[in-house]
Amino acid sequence: MxxxxxxxxxxxxxxxxxxxxxxxxxxxxxxxxxxxxxxxAHNQLLDVEKKEGWKLLFDGETMDGWHLYNGPNANSVWEVVDGELHSNTNDESLTAGDLVTDQPYDDYELVLEWKVAGNGNSGIFINVIEMPDVPTAWQSGPEYQMLGADHMDYNVPEKRPGCLYVFQPQQNKVEVKQGEWNKTRIKQVDGKVTFYLNGVLTAEEDFSTPQWKEKIAGTHFSKYPEFGRTTEGKIALQYWYFETWFRNIKIREL
Known part of the structure; x- marks a missing residue:
C-alpha cells in the first residue's frame, strides 16, 4: 500500500x-x-459543387469571361490582384466602367463574396442588355445594391445593401461586415428573382409581371426603354469611383 x-x-x-x-x-x-x-482555397470548386452544376465566373488569375461594358478591348480599371477581382480607382489613365460577363444568363443562381471601401458604392446588375445605344449597364439591368457602411445612403431604406435598388427596402434587416467579406446570392427562375445578403433574404421581385412594369413607370428608370424589360441578359459589376473587391464568383444555370 x-x-x-x-x-x-x-x-x-x-x-x-x-x-x-x-x-x-x-x-x-x-x-x-x-x-x-x-x-x-478561393476561386475553386468543390467536387460536390461540380456535381451540382456550378461553374466559376472568375478563376482568380485572369479576366477570362469578362470585359468592360461596351468596351471589350479597353484598358480598364478592372484587374486581378492576389486572387481578387479589384477596381483600380487610383490610375486615371485607365478606362472606367462596369465589368460585364461575356455570356448572357436567364435562369441561374449566382454567389460571390465582396468588399467595398467604407464610403464606397457598387452593385450587381442583372439582365443587362449590352448595346451601343445603351451607354451604361444600369440603364437596362436592375441592381443588387452594395454599399460601404459609411456611405451617405447606407440608411436610406430603398438604397440599403442587398436591396433591389430604388424599388423596395430590405425585406429583412441585415448589415454589411465593414472591412470583411460579405456574401451575396442572387437566384432567378422564370423572371422571379431573390436577393440574399450574408444569408438573409433581402429582396423578391417578379420581372415578368405587369406590376413590375408599373413600378418602373413610377421611377426615373422610366426614361430608359431597355430597363428591366427582359428576364435574360448579362451580369455586370458596377464601378463607382471607390475600391471594390470580388472573389469566389460562381454560377449554376437552372
Missing part, C-alpha cells in the same frame, strides 16, 4: 498530466482552425 504522501504525489502528477494534455489539445485545435483559415 502506498503511503499518504506517495498517494498525494501520484495525484498531483496525474492532475498535471491532464492539464498538460488539455493545453496540448486546445493548442492543436487552435492551430488546426488557424491553418484552415489561412489556407482556405
Amino acid at each position: 502506498y503511503s499518504r504522501i506517495t498517494r498525494c504525489i501520484i495525484a498531483l502528477l496525474v492532475l498535471a498530466s491532464c492539464k498538460s494534455e488539455n493545453k496540448k489539445e486546445e493548442s492543436n485545435t487552435w492551430r488546426t482552425k488557424k491553418a484552415a483559415i489561412e489556407n482556405a
Whole structure:
C-alpha cells in the first residue's frame, strides 16, 4: 500500500498530466482552425459543387469571361490582384466602367463574396442588355445594391445593401461586415428573382409581371426603354469611383 504522501504525489502528477494534455489539445485545435483559415482555397470548386452544376465566373488569375461594358478591348480599371477581382480607382489613365460577363444568363443562381471601401458604392446588375445605344449597364439591368457602411445612403431604406435598388427596402434587416467579406446570392427562375445578403433574404421581385412594369413607370428608370424589360441578359459589376473587391464568383444555370 502506498503511503499518504506517495498517494498525494501520484495525484498531483496525474492532475498535471491532464492539464498538460488539455493545453496540448486546445493548442492543436487552435492551430488546426488557424491553418484552415489561412489556407482556405478561393476561386475553386468543390467536387460536390461540380456535381451540382456550378461553374466559376472568375478563376482568380485572369479576366477570362469578362470585359468592360461596351468596351471589350479597353484598358480598364478592372484587374486581378492576389486572387481578387479589384477596381483600380487610383490610375486615371485607365478606362472606367462596369465589368460585364461575356455570356448572357436567364435562369441561374449566382454567389460571390465582396468588399467595398467604407464610403464606397457598387452593385450587381442583372439582365443587362449590352448595346451601343445603351451607354451604361444600369440603364437596362436592375441592381443588387452594395454599399460601404459609411456611405451617405447606407440608411436610406430603398438604397440599403442587398436591396433591389430604388424599388423596395430590405425585406429583412441585415448589415454589411465593414472591412470583411460579405456574401451575396442572387437566384432567378422564370423572371422571379431573390436577393440574399450574408444569408438573409433581402429582396423578391417578379420581372415578368405587369406590376413590375408599373413600378418602373413610377421611377426615373422610366426614361430608359431597355430597363428591366427582359428576364435574360448579362451580369455586370458596377464601378463607382471607390475600391471594390470580388472573389469566389460562381454560377449554376437552372
